[in-house]
Each structure stands twice: as structure tokens, then as C-alpha cells.
Amino acid sequence: MSVSAAQDNSPKAATDDIVEVRNITKYYSPDVHALSNVNLSFPRGQMTTLLGPSGCGKTTLLKIIAGLLEPTEGDVLVNGKQVHGTGPERAFVFQDFALLPWATVLRNVAFGMELTKQDKREREDRARHYINEVGLAGFENKYPHELSGGMRQRVGLARALAVNSDVLLMDEPFSAVDEQTRRKFQEDLLALLANENKTVIFVTHSIEEAVYVSDQIVMLSPRPGRIHSIIRPEFSRDADPDEIRRDKNYLDTVEAIWADLRKYLD
């Protein structure tokens, strides 16, 4: 691997890992081998991106971590304990938003808490707080079809934040959103997460997006998906977003990943 950013190939980092996957293998059918022996650690409070070309099993891996899919072999550990199925410590943000079309923004954001039978007043107060946080104040009583794609995904994000999970799982959250909205959304997401102390596992096929938002990038190789390399981009995140996008380290990292991934395209 020839990447200028620092490498971290040891699965056991010194930091505290909130999520671990061990020897995950997934067959959809005897012929469809999606993941092969994946071992990964996700440090607490950091943003890890699963990056790779389509068909590399990144969404499959995310759904296994979420408990939405059963691995054929291997374990998922959250806070050191093996988990089966979904759990309140993990919240999912969907690629196609997965909002209830018949419910208002307010009810959609509060829906996770509605399912856990929280008091209506309490959950709506909490939902209003997060609607505000994602920048949708004033849209509480709108329906999803009255919102743009970017705004719908903000609803999806607010819903995941409102249930107070430690881990946020995001499945290509910006892929259905246009490019300008996407950049703004990435910036807002980072600003929002700075105060939330969440661990984020983020799936994307956009190299720029991965480098821009991540503390750790896991590159997967396709068919069957296995870990190709792990990169920790090193540039200061204190600068303003436009400066970061012009930062030499940022651009070099993007370039190095592209050079590395392009061989899968042939």
C-alpha cells in the first residue's frame, strides 16, 4: 500500500473500541459470497467510513453490524458483548430515508421513541430539539413529500440522533442528495457530531466524502468483500471546510485512495 497518510493495520488499537466485528463471513447463497473473514474495530467517538466500489459488501457489513442481517459466520460485539439482532445502542440512517409518508416530520423524528413507548410530551420535546439541531425548525408539521431530498435525510438523521444511541450507522446517507446539498450536509453533520459524542460508521462510495468526514477509512475490495487497507487521514479539522478541501494532505489522501481503488475498475 502506498498511501501518504498514516497507516493503521493493527486491528487492536490502543483506544477503546465500541464496536468490533470478528471473522465475519456472509454468503447470500452458495454462489453469492458477499464478505470474507472481515475483522474490524471501531474506536469509540470516532467516525469510520467503509469505502469501496459497488459490490464490495460495504452495505452488507453495515447491516450485519446493525443486526438487520445475520452473518453466515462470525460475531458482532458492542461494548465487548456479543449481540444478535438490532439493539437500542445502534441507530440506522437509511439511504432512501425510510420515512413514514403518512406522518409529519415531528412524528417521524419521534418515531423511534414512539416504538419504545416514551411519554408523548417528552418524546416530542426531544424530537423538536433534534429537528432544530439538523436545521429543520419550522418544518415540524410538514409531511415528507413536502420536503426536498436533502431535508428528508435531515429528518432521517434527526430520528437516529433522537433515540440517543451510542453508535450511528449511516448507509450512503447522501447518495440520493444533489452535490451542493451534499457538501453542506457533510459540513453540518461534522458540526453536529462534534457536540454529540457519537461513534459513526458510515458507508459511502465517494472518496472525497470518505476523506472529508472520517477519522478512519476502511477500504474494502470487491467480490467477496474483504479488508483491503485501513487509512487514517491526517489533516487538521480545525480549519474551515473550504480550506480543508484545498488542504494538501486532504487532496493527497483522496488521490492515493483513487490510485489504489482504480485497479478494481478494470
Place this chain on the structure above:
Amino acid sequence: MVVFGTRIPPVFSLLIWIALWEIVGQLDLAFILPPFSSVMQELVLLIQRNDFQAAAWLTFQSFVIGMTISIVFGVSIGFIMGTSKIANGVLGMWVNIFASAPLSSLVPILMLLFGLGQTTIVVTVVLFSTWIIALDTYAGVRHISPSLVEMGRSFGASRFQMLTKILFWAALPEILAGVRMGLIRAVKGIVIGQLLVSVVALGRLFRTFSDNFQFEQFWALTVTLFIFALLFSSAIGWLEQRVEYYAKARI
């Protein structure tokens, strides 16, 4: 409808047909077709008759009971078929057969089984409308976006919550379309059923009128039934429109 650049309300075509009916009736061409105006006069008299009111009430009651049973059964069968492959294999064929079979031929058998009372009418309504409701519900359930189901699971929905808070609402547009189709079939069922049995409720009135060549009364009764069916169908149509917006908004 637009004629020469002028918008004409749909009622207009109805008016033309009524005018035509009146003219043909006045010309006295066929004794089975009295003028529309005398049919209307007869309608006013008819709805005041005790035997009509009793028959209409009995029919209406049977209709509502039958539709309620159909909706409960149809929606349940549709959900079971939509969520279980095995159930779909077992039930699917039968539901399809019943949905397309000429059920009128079964009515005399129902009469033998359930007697000459209200039960037969209710069973006829159920038999006519359940299957289309089941088929539409099934289509609605199959249509539900898998990510809505995953969303429910990831936020910890119980099976009951999944059904009542997500699946039912997601399939509602198709369910209502099915209920409307079921309703129309049920009206057909009730008319055909009562005509074939023709010893209870409106069926007996129909029989009496046609046997005695009372065509004013006969047509008045028919028009009443039409209006009744139209009203029911528009009520469901109105409900459908209220959920239409999210049927379109679904991804």
C-alpha cells in the same frame, strides 16, 4: 369533458341520457320503459312505502354486516398472504379462483345452506367482495418498501407495532382500492343474490314489480339501488383521495 373549448361538467352527460330516456318513454315505444318523469314520481311514492323501507333497511343492514366481515377477512387474508410465502402458496390459488369465478351460480346453494333469511344475503356479500379485498391487500403488502420494514426493526418495533404502525398504513392505499372494488362487487352480489332468491327484502319487491308489469316501480327501485351504490363508492373514493398523496410520495 371539453366541447368546443368549454368545460362541461360530467353531470351533463347524465342529463342527456335522462332526456333521451324521457323522450323514448313519452313516445311509448316499449312498455318496459316508462318515461323518466313517471319513474321519478314512482320513486317518491316507493320510498314512502313500508314494505320498501323494511326491505331497504334489511338489505342495507346485510350489506354493512357483510362488508365489515369482508374487510376483516379480506385484509387479514391479504396480510397473511403478503407476509408468508407458504400461506401465499396455499391460499393464493383459491383467492384468485374465487375472485374471478362466476359466484352468482353459488347463490342458490347458499340459500339451501343458510335458508331464506338475512344470513344468505350477508354470506353472498362476503363471498362477492372478500377476495378482491384480499388480492389488493396482498398487492399493497408486497409493495411496502423493504427499508421501511428495516427501519421498524432497527428502532426495535415489536411484531404488533410493525403491523399496526408501519405495515397497515403503508398498504392502506391498496387496501382502500380493494375495499372500493369489493364494495362494487358486493352491490352486484346483493342484487343478483336477492333476485335469484327473490323471496326476501328488495329481491321480493323486484320480483313482484316485474311479475306484475309495474315497470315504473321496477325502474324506481333500480335507480334507488344505483344511487345507493354510487354514494357508497364515492364515500370510499373520498377516503382514497385522502391517502392518495402518500401513495404517490412512496419511494
